Structures are given as structure tokens and as C-alpha cells.
Amino acid sequence: MLALVDIQSGNLHSVENALRAAGAADVTITADPDRISRADRIVLPGVGAFGACAANLRAVDGLESALRKRVLEDGAPFLGICVGMQLLAQHGEELGHHLGLGWFEGSVRRLDAAGTDAKVPHMGWNDVQPSGNHPLVHSGEAYFLHSFAYEGGEVIASTDHAGPVAAAIGRDNIVGVQFHPEKSQRYGLDLLSRFLKWRP
Ligand SMILES: NC(=O)CC[C@H](N)C(=O)O
Numbered sequence: 001m002l003a004l005v006d007i008q009s010g011n012l013h014s015v016e017n018a019l020r021a022a023g024a025a026d027v028t029i030t031a032d033p034d035r036i037s038r039a040d041r042i043v044l045p046g047v048g049a050f051g052a053c054a055a056n057l058r059a060v061d062g063l064e065s066a067l068r069k070r071v072l073e074d075g076a077p078f079l080g081i082c083v084g085m086q087l088l089a090q091h092g093e094e095l096g097h098h099l100g101l102g103w104f105e106g107s108v109r110r111l112d113a114a115g116t117d118a119k120v121p122h123m124g125w126n127d128v129q130p131s132g133n134h135p136l137v138h139s140g141e142a143y144f145l146h147s148f149a150y151e152g153g154e155v156i157a158s159t160d161h162a163g164p165v166a167a168a169i170g171r172d173n174i175v176g177v178q179f180h181p182e183k184s185q186r187y188g189l190d191l192l193s194r195f196l197k198w199r200p
Pocket of ligand 1: 046047048049050082083094145146147148149
């Protein structure tokens with residue numbers, strides 16, 4: 001069973017549809033720690049503000065610790081999307097200072113495009129440039145929509161928006177992508193289908 005974590009994110013159903021289109025047969029939308037503890041794979045989507053997403057996650061008793069145990073201890077394959085990726089950082093600086101899950105050493109800060117033609121939010125298609133040979137995140141064009149970005153360790157792919165911006169982070173069984181696979185047509189579906197078969 002693939003657990004699609006429900007933190008009341010606006011892109012939940014488009015991610016669900018994309019996962020099904022990529023071949024997922026057994027998607028359960030849930031925030032139930034017991035089900036998370038038994039999930040074979042976990043996807044954490046997120047849109048909106050970092051702090052609101054973090055608060056929704058923490059509003060469910062036991063959810064953060066169930067995720068931590070299932071992903072960091074049991075090694076279940078995990079994919080975070082957009083704010084679902086940003087939450088892996090130690091903190092986020094959108095509308096104040098908010099604690100993330102802290103699985104990755106870094107923070108989420110506002111994009112700085114001052115003095116350039118680049119606009120914030122960074123919106124639209126852009127190149128994903130992997131820095132190595134990651135089994136899931138390949139080079140290609142993906143759809144981005146964000147004003148904040150991860151800065152820290154374990155960046156596995158970048159994009160360019162007035163300078164390098166983290167497009168994906170990863171370690172072992174964990175991947176987070178800043179772009180939206182569910183809005184990235186073939187590129188996104190291929191990534192999701194690789195995730196569904198991934199045995200890290
Ligand atoms: N697309 C969004 O929901 C934006 C996510 C996040 N608030 C950011 O700007 O980085």
C-alpha cells in the first residue's frame with residue numbers, strides 16, 4: 001500500500017491522479033499513524049505556506065513520529081513534493097520561522113532574484129539538472145511553482161533561477177522534489193513510475 005499523506009494539501013488529488021496514471025494500484029490517502037507505519041511507500045505532497053503545512057502535519061498525534069520511524073528506521077521509500085520536500089529541512093523562513101522535520105540539514109529561504117529579470121514566484125517549466133546518477137531524478141523539464149527554496153546538504157539536482165536553486169534532495173530511501181511531478185506531464189509521470197518500482 002502506498003500512503004499518500006493527507007496534510008490537507010491542495011494538490012492531494014492531482015498527486016493521487018498522477019500516481020494512478022503512473023501505475024499505482026493501491027493508493028491510500030491517510031494521516032493515520034497506524035497506516036503510515038504499515039505503508040510500503042510514502043508520498044508527502046504539500047502546497048501553501050511552510051508553517052501551515054508543518055502545523056497540519058503536527059496537528060495529527062503521532063504522525064510525525066510514525067513517518068520518522070517508517071522512513072528513517074524501516075527504510076520505506078519516501079517522496080516529498082514541493083512543500084512536502086521543503087518540510088524535510090530543519091526550518092523554513094516563510095512568514096516567520098518554523099520547524100521542519102529536520103531529516104535534512106538545511107533551511108528553506110525566499111528566492112532572491114533582485115537585480116535580475118527572474119521573477120518570484122519561480123513559475124513554469126525549467127530544467128532539472130541532476131548532479132549525479134540518481135535512480136529517480138533524471139534530467140529533463142519539470143513544472144515549478146514556488147517562492148522559497150531549500151538551501152543545505154544532499155542536493156541531488158538543481159535548476160537555474162537567478163542562480164542555482166535546489167530542484168531535488170535525496171539520501172538513501174528518501175527523495176524530495178521542489179517541482180510538481182503531477183504537473184510535469186511525461187517527465188513527472190516517468191519519475192512517479194520509477195518511484196513506484198524503486199527498491200533503495
Ligand atoms: N506552490 C506552492 O504552494 C508554494 C510553496 C511554498 N510556499 C513556496 O513558495 O516555496
